[in-house]
Amino acid sequence: MSWGLLLTIIVFIGVVGYVLGNARAKNQIATATEKPHSRAHYHGWWVFLLAVLPALFFMAAWSAGSYAYVDRAVSEQLPAQTEDSAIASRSLALGMVHNLAEGLRRIEGDPAFAQVPQSFEELRPILAERGVALASDTQDYMIPIALDLNAMQDNAAMIGTVLAILIALGGAYLGLRSVRPRSRARNNVERVITWGLLAASTIAILTTVGIVFSMLFETIHFFRSVSLSNFFLGTVWDPRFAAAGAEAQEGQFGLIPLLAGTVYIAFVAMLFAVPVGLMAAIYMAEYASKRVRSVVKPLLEVLAGIPTIVYGFFAMVTVGPFLRDISAAIAGGPGFIQAQSVLTAGLVMGIMLIPFVSSLSDDIITAVPRAMRDGSLGLGATRSETIKRVILPAALPGIVGALLLTASRAIGETMIVVLAAGVAANLTLNPFEAMTTITVKIVNQLTGDLEFTSPQTLVAFALGMTLFVLTLGMNVFALYIVRKYREQYE
Structure with missing residues (x-):
């Protein structure tokens, strides 16, 4: 059976x-x-x-x-x-x-x-x-x-x-x-439910702790073979050992190009997603009628349900060649924008992040007490002045928290970067050139025949631990701001 x-x-x-x-x-x-x-x-x-x-x-x-x-x-x-x-x-x-x-x-x-x-x-x-x-x-x-x-x-x-x-x-x-x-059947049932909820919370906590320790132990193992300065201060990513007898026995595991690419692509994505998403949230919360809101908001949130690999294909097939051809037409020769570039990945990732920004910001704006709007309008302010001088300052802490949560989502993205920005670990300020991120290199190092005793594989855990600490810090800061906002306005 x-x-x-x-x-x-x-x-x-x-x-x-x-x-x-x-x-x-x-x-x-x-x-x-x-x-x-x-x-x-x-x-x-x-x-x-x-x-x-x-x-x-x-x-x-x-x-x-x-x-x-x-x-x-x-x-x-x-x-x-x-x-x-x-x-x-x-x-x-x-x-x-x-x-x-x-x-x-x-x-x-x-x-x-x-x-x-x-x-x-x-x-x-x-x-x-x-x-x-x-x-x-x-x-x-x-x-x-x-x-x-x-x-x-x-x-x-x-x-x-x-x-x-x-x-x-x-x-x-x-x-x-x-x-x-x-x-006392009711007491017995409620006691079982309480223990069940406690067990569920414990499982969630233990799962997080297990993930952290699994990465931490392998990261410690990695740093026994590679120095901290090579990893955190290195500017070259070439995870290969030097030849026997050579001076540099550790290879090049520089984190800086990967960290710079991660932050750069996320910044470009936020630069595109924040204005569009925030303006969409203001429109839906303050200007749109109930009928328009009931149609526009679900359509906007459809973007959040599209798999990221689809965005990657869209960037590789449509956006990247389009930007390359436009730059070639402007320059009158070879284009100055590569098909795989920071701009391509940031633009497509920004489209993906629009529903996150708009949905979170819309919920925060609508949570501002109605009395603040009525008071401003009663004093003779126009609707746009009320939004600019009353609603947005009141909702600003919550919006900042939402933007930080969205940024942590952008930092952890992989598939769009692989197809739209490439895998080259470059260190450049030119957004028209290719760069890569930490998540892409984690995938690369854990693909193929694996030997979990070599630094070439163990470096993936060090990269994962770095990314975990980075996103955790952003999430904690965002939750702190949101909690402060709720205490102030609820």
Whole structure:
């Protein structure tokens, strides 16, 4: 039985328990001589929780435990010569057994294969007909081990299914027995919900901490091979080691060209997105009728739903060649604007950021108290004067926070930069030339055959940590400004 079907059965048991618990509570409350502590539906939810939650926890624990046990049992069946080999080779053999076991499941129950071939040469074409690709160095001894693996997995799944259903039925039974007029079902349900919310918050925090530490440890490993000055003060990005015996053994891992390109492209994007997005927000908040607003705002926010790779194609196919041809027409020869340039990437990224700026700014402007508008208009100010002298100063802290959040979004963009600005780590102030960003180089360093012990790969973690600190600082500053705004005007 699949885990999806088992989960459906457990939830069904919980729903039945809810219905029975709710009905039983109503009957007892109707005939009770004392005031009930909780309403009937709380008793139903308590029965549901007792039936579902213990069974789900058991499913998770059983799945992890049985997988580890089966893996260990299969590993012990591998031939003795594998034990003398490297850990990677033994892990590779175990992975090949798993792949073979998945392939054998394709022919289970097929009358034509009542007996599975014990030779891999005979088995390969059979599995290939069913779309199963196996490694060419798969050995014959792996076939019986793979069959044992499937058998152990089936037995573990069957035992886990039976136990999970019994636990769900037992929980529902205990919940129904606990239904009493004075039972504190509401307190129990709210306590479970509180613990659930706490668990969700803890998972989010632990995930963030795990991401940070995973980058931090690899970054420390990187700086054991490359000096801090080479990374933070270097102006050349050439992540290759020098020849043996040469003086520069660390290669060139200069961060400055990448950081400059990241900030430069984000600045050009904000230079285009902020005026357009802010003016659109002012129009929608102060001038547009309800009918126009209901049409224009959703259309503007459609831009936020377009994948960034589409913007990249748009920049590479349309915007970049257009700017190059325009510059060629102006110069009367070769164009002074490259098809892949800071201007191209910044312009297209600015188009992508317009809905972020307009939507956030529109919400902040509309949050300014109506009394401030009425007071200004009552004193004889025009609508434009009210916007310029009252509304925008009042909304300025929130708008600044929105712009900082948008800037952090621009700094983390990758696909547009790859297709519109190129991958050349140049250090220049000319917006018509190509540059690249930190995110692009992270992708480059983690593409292809990887050796996570070499600085050429570990530098991606150092770049990621730098980008994380940069965007985190901007987000914290933006949230500080927004919080200050809310305290002042709510």
